[in-house]
Amino acid sequence: MSVFPKRTGAIIAASAGAALMMTSGAAGAPLHVETVSIERSTKNYDVNVHYPRTGLATVDRPMQEWATGLADEFVKQAEEDFASFGDDPPFGSYSLDLSFGVARNDETAFVVGFDEGIYTGGAHPNQDIETFNYLMPDGWRVFLPEIFDPLAVERISELAIADLKRQWGGDSLSDDDWLKSGAGPDWDNFRDFMLLPNSLVIRFPPYQVAAYAAGPQAVELPLAELKGLMRRDWRTPVPSFDCARAGTATETAICSDVVVARLDRDMSDAYRRALRYADDGKQTAVRDAQRAWINVRNACGSSLLCLTSAYDERLKALSGG
Incomplete structure (x- = not known):
């Protein structure tokens, strides 16, 4: 069940040297992956939420809490909204779709990316992305500012903007100000990352670096380009200050x-x-x-x-x- 956009899927497949590992029992993969589904359908809303379960609590708990919390909040909002609409709702039903892809599953890391689509009226669904990166074998979740030192954010921004421009080839639904805002040197711009064996993949939801019509975007940054910018200990506390x-x-x-x-x-x-x-x-x-x-x-x-x-x-x- 590959859910990543074509560009992102191609990046991961090329970097990992194989197709996405979406099922249990992949050769050499230390974690057995099962899909947990939350499905609910009423006349007013549809919920289709899927997330992985591995049997390792430190990996499973954050994803389960996030996915179920997303579903619960959506249902609560939908029921409140349609109660207020009465017998004359302004449009059709709401929908929540959440799917996932396992980008990495080896002795070093377990990495999952989610694609979220929520429709509550309007021209199109709102799309978002969430990623989870865990260090193995204990399933310690790690975040980008904990992997790289502060100087790295400038380099990551430079590489990401250059790759986006290269992909678009001068024909895009974006501009320099949009790129500066959505891919500028701010850790929050790169929160949806996936750490692969030889590269860093960063995903951008619609609107972050380009118009909605351009769809979600992704860049692949070779780790060799970030040499010397990684922290020695990825489990050390890293606040917003030095x-x-x-x-x-x-x-x-x-x-x-x-x-x-x-x-x-x-x-x-x-x-x-x-x-x-x-x-x-x-x-x-x-x-x-x-x-x-x-x-x-x-x-x-x-x-x-x-x-x-x-x-x-x-x-x-x-x-x-």
């Missing part, structure tokens, strides 16, 4: 815990997005709220429990929750 310059008990505590360090990165990304999309008159309010929250966070001192709670609350506020 831990070598941590000067307070709070910053030291953040740098001591992987979970809190990831929350710090998530918060930093969410804050930048909030500023980017805020109206000119509201940017000052966003900045003031962030400064006030930093004081609250710093009052936690070295308490990881307090810090986790503070980050969770700020992330909810920044996402409008």
Whole structure:
């Protein structure tokens, strides 16, 4: 069940030296992969969600929680919307489709990519991408800023933009400003990555680097082009700031815990997005709220429990929750 767009599938097949491993029992693959399905159909909505199960809890749990949470939230929203429509809904039914592809399954890493399509009215479904990269044999999930040092984001951006332009050959539904925004040197732009044995594949959902009509995009960056930019230890906490310059008990505590360090990165990304999309008159309010929250966070001192709670609350506020 290959679900990746043609370009992405070709990249993975060429880099891995084989077709995508979509079923259990692939030769040399250490994890047995089964498909779990959530299927529900009513007169108002259809749900078709598929995600992998391997039997390794550290691999399975994050994907299961994410996929089931997506389905639950969709059903809740659909039922609320159609209840408000009464007997005269403005259009047909809603739909949620989630499919996956296993891009890598070997003794070093297990990598999965998801394609999501949600239709809630309008000209076309909203499409998105999610990827999960795990280190084997224990199934430790790893993220791009934990693999590469801070200088790498500039190089990744440079290579990604060059590859996109090469693919398009001057004929695209994009422009330089769009590329700068969607593939510029910001870790959040490269969140949908897949680490293959000899290359880094980065996927972009529609609208991120080009118009919807262009479809999802993907680039392949040879790891040889990123030589010298990888961290030695991919399991070390990596927050949004340089831990070598941590000067307070709070910053030291953040740098001591992987979970809190990831929350710090998530918060930093969410804050930048909030500023980017805020109206000119509201940017000052966003900045003031962030400064006030930093004081609250710093009052936690070295308490990881307090810090986790503070980050969770700020992330909810920044996402409008």
